Amino acid sequence: MKDLVICLNKLSTATRGFGLYTITSENGKLTLDTLTRDGFGDPFNHGLRAFAVNDEQGWMVIGTANPFMGTQLWRTTVDMTDPMDRFTDLDPNGWAYPSIEYCVRHGLMSGMSDTIFSPNTVTTRAQLVQVLYNLEGKPDVSDVAVPFTDAASGWYRDAVAWAYKTGVVDGMSPTTFAPNNTVTREQVAVILMRYLTKVCGVERTWTPDDLSGFADGGNVSGWARAGMADAVALGLFGGTQDTGGRVWLRPGESATRAEIAAVLARFGRNVAHLL
Numbered sequence: 009m010k011d012l013v014i015c016l017n018k019l020s021t022a023t024r025g026f027g028l029y030t031i032t033s034e035n036g037k038l039t040l041d042t043l044t045r046d047g048f049g050d051p052f053n054h055g056l057r058a059f060a061v062n063d064e065q066g067w068m069v070i071g072t073a074n075p076f077m078g079t080q081l082w083r084t085t086v087d088m089t090d091p092m093d094r095f096t097d098l099d100p101n102g103w104a105y106p107s108i109e110y111c112v113r114h115g116l117m118s119g120m121s122d123t124i125f126s127p128n129t130v131t132t133r134a135q136l137v138q139v140l141y142n143l144e145g146k147p148d149v150s151d152v153a154v155p156f157t158d159a160a161s162g163w164y165r166d167a168v169a170w171a172y173k174t175g176v177v178d179g180m181s182p183t184t185f186a187p188n189n190t191v192t193r194e195q196v197a198v199i200l201m202r203y204l205t206k207v208c209g210v211e212r213t214w215t216p217d218d219l220s221g222f223a224d225g226g227n228v229s230g231w232a233r234a235g236m237a238d239a240v241a242l243g244l245f246g247g248t249q250d251t252g253g254r255v256w257l258r259p260g261e262s263a264t265r266a267e268i269a270a271v272l273a274r275f276g277r278n279v280a281h282l283l
Contacts, residue, residue, distance in 0.1 A: 104266035107273035127266035134164035134187035141167035156185035198235035
């Protein structure tokens with residue numbers, strides 16, 4: 009029934025009779041194919057109804073009532089495949105699984121292959137900006153001149169061009185982006201906060217954290233301190249507690265794909281109300 013509810017705005021556009029659409033859900037993405045918007049030319053159809061549903065097995069029976077032809081029924085099926093089932097390297101009981109699941113179901117992240125997610129693989133700068141570029145719907149940036157000689161081509165070219173144009177990222181130098189360099193936790197904080205303010209247009213209404221609660225809060229780079237302070241205030245980063253009770257932010261350490269998933273999931277849950 010979830011897919012039917014999502015499609016109600018489509019079903020309400022019938023010009024006469026009823027509208028009928030095939031509904032396909034695959035890996036959390038919905039596809040609609042129009043069969044008719046005018047009741048197959050029959051003005052006597054009295055609308056589309058759901059007669060029986062089975063959410064667990066993923067089917068529903070829908071139909072129309074016609075005073076001359078009686079009730080016409082169609083049984084529809086929805087692909088109920090769990091997009092997480094294809095990954096063989098994830099532990100459903102692992103600390104990052106809920107965050108990875110959130111990112112996969114919301115289309116924020118995908119696997120490194122059809123069956124491998126690689127949660128412990130470090131994330132590159134190019135991969136992070138690609139995630140945000142995907143989130144924005146991959147706008148056309150073919151006319152954007154990329155000043156970075158190491159990002160002028162390749163699968164990440166458009167993502168880097170978009171991130172540069174919007175001010176989400178800077179290069180490592182005026183002519184290099186270092187797309188294959190691993191992204192550090194403080195870089196993630198700065199990039200996400202720039203995305204929030206420069207692309208989403210969110211104004212700061214929160215009080216930045218002073219980072220004094222972290223044993224290594226003073227190790228945050230000067231250029232990243234404001235971004236990390238905002239990210240901590242919004243709950244995107246919480247640090248890791250050691251056996252002595254001290255909490256470490258680890259600003260200069262590389263971020264794994266599992267850690268990126270955790271931050272992105274918090275971003276979606278904690279920051280959505282600001283958008």
